[in-house]
Amino acid sequence: MNLGKIQELRAELSSDKKDTKHMKKKTVMKKIVANMTMGNDMSPLFPDIINVMNVPILEIKKMVYLYLINYARGKPDMAMIAIPTFMKDxxxxxxxIRALAIRTMGYIQVEKIVDCLVDPLRQCLRDQDPYVRKTAAICVAKLYLHDRAMVENERFIDMLRDLLGDPNPTVVANAVAALTEISERSDNIQLKLNVSIASKLVAALNECSEWGQTYILEALMYYVPQEQGDAEMLAERIAPRLQHANSAVVLTSVKVIMFLMNYMQKEDDITSMCKKLSPPLVTLLSSGPEVQYVALRNILLIIQRRPEVLRNDMKVFFCKYNDPIYVKLAKLEIMFRLAKANNVDQVLSELKEYATEVDVDFVRKAVRSIGRLAVKIESAAERCIAALLELIQTKVNYVVQEAIVVIKDIFRKYPNQYESIIGTLCENLDNLDEPEAKAAMIWIIGQYADRIENSDVLLDDFLYTFLEEPVEVQLALLTATVKLFIKRPTAxxxxxxxxxxxxTEEVDNPDLRDRGYIYWRLLSTDPTAAKAVVLSDKPHISTETDNMEPALLDELLLHIASLASIYHKSPITFIHHYKPRFLIPSPVLRREGTASQEAFEPEQNNR
Structure with a gap:
């Protein structure tokens, strides 16, 4: 900003000619804030702005305080001049104006101003006006970021706890938000709610804004039911929030109800709650694609713990032509999860249609899902194989390769049942250029070397490029060749x-070299032992391996509606100083079905 412009603004600020209503000052302040917002340096005007602080017009005060928030940290000595006006406001x-002053002092984290903030903040937390109280509550959380010891020593935490019983629901929501924030950042302060406070918070839900409701629902995750019926009663009172128009309120309500189910004793109550969760989750799928995706990622977690949720709502997960690819892929995964013997034909029909789409990633996932369905539902395996063979006949390169990858798994799951299709697979060897597909086909040739007449010729063709192939293909070729030798020594x-x-001599990969040496020694020392090792029974294959680890699933279900539930990763992997959440033991905690109930946070100091 050039000096002339600064001087011009300074002159306008200090001019009092015929400006009894301060209209000129308002106009100048708007210009200054606009310049500040665009990144122009307005800090030389600091002393002049301090003089404007005394103007008793709310709109001008707001702009002055905005200016102070922006520049006070850079000019702490100048900021101290503003203290008397703050104390007056x-x-x-x-x-x-009271709320504005306390809010601004909370933002300006300059030592002297923070020291002066303590008494006014204590006063504002008890103010007769709810707007001032709720602003002061958030100010405590901001102050905690700057000076934890002061907040604890001045007993502001206790004052926030007192506000949980405030008659104004907005004050309650802000106090809850502040306490939750402090609890998550503190090593020695733990928010714990008893049944009485939890009931008061639920009662405040009806009067709160949608974000206030989200804060209160989030805080209810710190309530641990201690007696039979507590969790059921609270869940019933929260259930009406599932009909809310705001997706954050809906998903946070789902999270709290899923959490409370861990403390319900009767299966009937859990089943009843699961039925109530389905319609709101379905409704979220009629929102925009971004909200849909968030809902789908959370649904994927929910149905792994409570499969009865959405069990009869398969059709809502069918992909629409205009769905973005990330929504389509998320829907495919859920369709696979919900597939059962009674609806598999419906799912298979959809997947076959998807496999003819133009989006390559989507087609690949659809083809792979058909193979996974065959492994998951034995009664549908034959229909799935027929669908895969139809797709192979299309001769579309990537379709053929995906089909071969999943057919390998089907052969492993159902030995000696579907080998009649090997001939069709061998017709498509020229189409293979991806490592995973090549490795799958080579495995099939090695596994059925005694049934494929020209298996030695086929393997020899693959061996032309052995040294150039990726490691997974080299490993597959090594094992397949040894299997061929054991089954047909002459060939x-x-x-x-x-x-x-x-x-053993021309590759650098230690896994490949070690496997080569082991095979060589086995074959040269004891061919019978070699046969027992190489042709041993394969481990059982199932789609259970797709399931999330129980401990991680338990943790993520406590983080529904957060980034963790979208990434499907523990918050500890992407948030520094994250305070882990666990299911806290209580006399009514269900012991079956959850993995992390014994792992819980150590007793924290209550404040």
Missing amino acids: VEDPNPL GQELVPKVLKWA
Whole structure:
């Protein structure tokens, strides 16, 4: 900002000619705030702005305080000049000015101003006007970030706790928000609610704004039911929030109800609650794609713990032509999870249709889902294989490759049942250029080397490029060649020495080299032992391996409607100094179905 412009604004600020209503000052302040917002340096005007602080016009005070928030940290000595005006404004008869003063002092984290803030803040927390009280509550949380010891020593935490019983629901919501924030950042302060406080918070829900409701619902996660019926009663009172128009309120209500289910004793109550969760989750899927995606990622967690939720709502997860790819992929995963013997035909029909779309990622996922369905539901395996064979006939490169990858899993799951299709697979060897698909096809050739007449020729073709292939393909070729030799010694006797020599002498990968040495020694020392090792029974394959670890699932269910539930990662992996959340033991905590109930936070100091 050039000096001339600053001088011009200074002159306008100090001019009092015929400006009894301070209109000129208001106009100048608007210019200064506009320049400040655009990044122009207005700090040279600091002394002049301090002089304007005494103007008793609320709109001008707001702009002055905005200016102070922006520049006070950079000019702490100048900011101290404003202290007398702050102290005067805190006593102003207008509650808006009192609140504005306390809010601004909370933002300006300059040592001297913070020291002067203590008494006015204590006074404002007990102010007769609810707007001042709720502003003061948030100010405590801001002050805690700057000086934790002061907040604890001055007993502001206790004053916030007292505000939980305030007759004004907005004050309650802000006190809850402040206490939650402090609790999550503190090592020795833990927010704990008893049944009486929890009931008061739920009663305040009806009168709060949507964000106030979200804060209160979030705080209810700190209530641990101690007696039978407590969790059921609270969940019933929260259930009406599931019909709210705001998606944050809905998802946070879902989180609290899912949490409370861990403390319900009767299966009937849990089933009843699960039925109430389905319609609001379905409603979220009619929102915009971003909200849909958040809902879908959370639904994926919920149905892993409570499969009865959304069990009969498969159709809402069918993909629409105009869904963004990230929504389509999330829906596919849920369709697979909800698929059962009684609805698999419906799902399979959809997946076959998706496999003919133009989006490559979506098609791949659809083809893979068909294979996973075959592994998951035995009665549908034959129909799934027929669908995969139809797709292979399209000769679309990436479709064929995905199909071969999943057919390998089907062969492992159902040995000696569907090998008649191997001939069709072998017709498509020329289409394979992706490592995973090549490795899957090579596994099939090795596994069924005694049934495929020209298995030695097929493997020899793959071996031309052995040294250039990725490691997963090299490992597959090494094992497949040894299987060929064990099953058909005459056909494999020329290939095995060649491959073992490459694997042990010409590659750098230690896994490949070690496996080569083991095979070589087995074959040369004891062919019978080699056969027992290489052709041993494969581990059982199932889609259960897709399930999330129980401990991680428990943790993520306590973080529904947060980034953790979208990433499907523990907050500890992306938030520094994160305070872990666990299910806290109580006499009514259900022992079955959850994994992390024994892991809980150590007793914290209550304040």
